[in-house]
Amino acid sequence: MRALLNETDERLLIEAAQRDPRRFGDLYEGNFERVFAFVIRRVRDRDVAEDITAEVFHQALAKLQQFEWRGVPFSAWLMRIAANAINDRWQRTNREQELPPEEPEDAGVEGEIERRAMLSQLVDGLPADQRTVVVRRFVEARSIRDIAKELGRSEGAIKQLQFRALQSLRARMKE
């Protein structure tokens, strides 16, 4: 998985993207899930999280030449951009309110972000029917009845696929 890129590889990718912005895709691919997990954890709203994630990567691409390698992972730089973007948006939309207290970024929080980033990559590896059920149910928040109707299967069959998908993900997470 891209998350396992070592420091040297990541540095090479950054330098390549600084020379040729078309190589930014590799950095995007390696960090997208992590940034989204970080953002949605703070804002708790999918539409807002998508807006902010898009803003983060557009800013990162625009400011890539300013990035200097100091031994800190590229994702940390992206998280800082994300945190600023969240604060800016909060100030724009809630002028009369105080900023929400920033939670301490302890190891538990970091673990949760990594876990969700890994989970979204594991979903890609599920069999097609299980993956479809997971996306409809959890990403699109649709009911079992809706999904059964769309896929032309019984509600029991959809619940069974849902169970198998979660079991499979649980097994893969423990590997």
Add this chain to the structure above:
Amino acid sequence: MPSTNVYEELDFGIEALMADAPPETEDETLRELLEIANDLRFIPDAKFKLRLMEELGEVSGGVDARALSRTEGDAGRSHSPLRDEEILPTLFGAGVNTYPVNRGSFVASYMGQAAMLALVATSGFWMVQHRTDISQQLTSAIKISEYTLPPSAEESGGGGGGGTKDKLHASKGDLPKTSREQITPPAIVISNTSPMLPVPPTVVAPQLNLQQMGALGDPISHVLGPVSNGIGANGGIGSGTDGGVGSGRGPGVGPGEGGGVGGGVYRIGGGVSAPVAIYDPDPEYSEEARKEKYQGTVILYVVIGADGTPRTLRVQRSLGMGLDEKALEAVKKWRFKPAMRNGQPVPVEVNVEVNFRLY
């Protein structure tokens, strides 16, 4: 198999999660599944990921989201819902008339497809008419070495081939005498009928004491006539070169080169199955190539033995910067389920592509 109750119980918990009222349970498995279900509510939408990738591509001038998804697909793990839903929409009716029709392109496409259909229909008809010829040609192409020569304890391998660039494949016949040296290459169709110094034609191979019963020719050929020296070159008989008999190169017999009797290995197809890699660790990157961010593909010629181990490794297409050596080093460790022919494992030659990519 889990009971229906388990599915119901899990879904009941998920419904509660969706309503932001996580249920409490003492069942550890159910609790873990619900934790994963909760995390799944916060994973990104694959469509959004691709859309953003395309936006960034437009800004940066070329990051290609479709190429990216292909790369993931190659690793066998990416099947985004987007592709499930939107692949070939027009084919199934959605989005018809979305795109403007260019009359010229339409006519060209129509004509091209009509020509293709005509070609398919006529080639099928032609193949039925000429099935005997095709069968002969295919058979001679896929059998590597079935020369009924006794094996030599001292000299094996090698081989030879020949031909005089005739339009027809070499006709069937007996092998010429063998010798240590060749003065006159064998020929079925003799161009010089009055040589100044007549010397019997020979091939360079171990002493085999074969009887010449009739005309010279390629013993494994299925072409009974008309007589032909074959499509090879530089004298001799067959499809090879340089004065021997068969498909090899040199004055010997059969595949291989440099004289001797071709043993050779099989190639995939015509009843010979492909070997399957069962252990294929990735190659390491050379330090030099990593520093230069050098990427590409090394192609290796490899013979996979009947025991599934690779041998006779040779670089077919080099990449340099130490990556050839790394590719050889990795492929030497690979193990295969061997190629099979008539239920028996056989050695087979294959080309192996070793990709070096920096992610």
